[in-house]
Amino acid sequence: MAPSELAAVTFEKPLPGFIPGDLAWHLGMILRGHQTLFADAVAEMPCSVRGYQMLSTVVHHDPANQQALGAHLGIDRTVLTYLLDDLVTAGLVERIPAPTDRRARKIVATAQGLDLLKKMEARVAAAEQTLLTGLDARESAQLAGLVSKLSMAVHGAQPGANPCEAMDHLG
Known part of the structure; x- marks a missing residue:
């Protein structure tokens, strides 16, 4: 559902157990906690979190070319070039001619x-x-499944949404 369509929907009651707006606070706290732990975990990676995301995407998603990598991560091509330069210099990735376009x-x-x-x-x-x-194994698995389902629904409704940009603006 597009944001404009969401605005037209009228809800009779708030989410169970939430005061309207509480969901944003809870998601923000979770994201802040994750961001801190994640950054500490990858601190020795060149370009820190972005470097990890780029290397992980290259390995697990095999983008067709540099442009596809930037599009997947929502990184501007000029910034992407500098980040890739750092990963190349560190010996973690290399640029090769794309098989489909020299x-x-x-x-x-x-x-x-x-x-x-x-x-x-x-x-x-x-x-x-x-x-x-704070969660047991069943709850962790349930949360992972629900978060994945919800994020894919948001992505479907807002295909141009950039999760990296959202994190950058947490201020």
């Missing part, structure tokens, strides 16, 4: 990049478990 560059992880990503993923997983300490 003018474009595909970003691939190096062996060193794969090793570091594996190490960072273990740290990120531990940080996420720390964040979820």
Whole structure:
């Protein structure tokens, strides 16, 4: 549902157990806690969180080229170039000609990049478990499923929405 359509919907009652607006506070607290733990977990990664996200995307989503990588992460192409330069200099990724377009560059992880990503993923997983300490295993799995479902619904309604931009503006 588009934001304009949401504005037209009238709700009789607030969310159960919430005063209108409480959901934003709760989501903000969770995001703030995650952001802090996540940044600490990947602190040694060049470009910190952005570097981790880029390397993870290259490995797990295999974008067709540099432009597709930037689009997936919502990173402006000029900023993306500087971030990639840092990852290339660190020996974590390399630029190769894209198989479908010799003018474009595909970003691939190096062996060193794969090793570091594996190490960072273990740290990120531990940080996420720390964040979820107050939940048992069933509740953690349920939360993960619900958050995934909700985020995909929001993405479907707002395909141009940029989660990185939202985090950058948390101030």
